[in-house]
Amino acid sequence: MDMQLIxxxxxxxxxxxxxxxxxxxxxxxxxxxxIHPSGNLTxxxxxxxxxxxxxxxxxxxxxETLHFGISKNVTVLHADxxxxxxxxxxxxxIGFQKILNGxxxxxxxxxxxxxxxxxxxxxLTFIEPRIALSKGSVVIGTDVKYELPSK
Numbered sequence: 001m002d003m004q005l006i007x008x009x010x011x012x013x014x015x016x017x018x019x020x021x022x023x024x025x026x027x028x029x030x031x032x033x034x035i036h037p038s039g040n041l042t043x044x045x046x047x048x049x050x051x052x053x054x055x056x057x058x059x060x061x062x063x064e065t066l067h068f069g070i071s072k073n074v075t076v077l078h079a080d081x082x083x084x085x086x087x088x089x090x091x092x093x094i095g096f097q098k099i100l101n102g103x104x105x106x107x108x109x110x111x112x113x114x115x116x117x118x119x120x121x122x123x124l125t126f127i128e129p130r131i132a133l134s135k136g137s138v139v140i141g142t143d144v145k146y147e148l149p150s151k
Contacts, residue, residue, distance in 0.1 A: 002035040003044075010048075015055075019133055023077075026051040029084065045086040047093060051104070052077040059129045059140055079104060123147045 011027045028049045033041040054077055079100045081093040118140075120126075129142040 004033045004035055004041065006031050006033065007049075017133055017136055017138055019135060021133065022055040022057065022138075024053045024055055026053070030081075042087075043085070044088055045091075046084045047096065048082045048084045049100075050080045052079070057131050057133070057138065059131050123149050 007028050007030050009026065009028050013024055013026045016023045028051065030047045030049050032044045032046075034044055035041060079097060081097045081100065083091065083093060123146055125145040125147070126142040127145055129140055132139040132141055
């Protein structure tokens with residue numbers, strides 16, 4: 001029989017800004033379903049997952065818009081699994097946890113984002129923007145150039 005895995009975020013992710021990057025925690029449930037020939041699904045087990053990651057940030061000046069986003073180098077620090085529900089009896093999650101900790105870095109390696117455009121005034125240009133992280137805050141530093149709009 002075929003199986004299907006569904007990952008559902010169970011709570012808002014939490015982010016902690018540190019001097020060497022951003023640490024994040026993503027709580028989720030992973031539910032395994034058996035797909036019957038009729039197309040009906042039966043849930044076999046549900047695992048609670050706490051995914052701990054380390055994120056980097058980037059900033060880029062693009063046509064009168066400053067874009068701010070998560071960098072490609074997402075590092076999975078650890079994924080903790082617990083059995084929440086099962087119809088197949090108790091089982092040890094250590095094997096699933098090793099697989100998850102092994103494949104998640106490869107799955108997350110390709111993450112890219114266009115970033116979040118930050119509002120800017122017309123004629124304002126940020127020159128060589130850079131990011132500085134300190135405990136509890138993210139600071140975007142830049143030189144500013146302003147050109148009066150021509151009439």
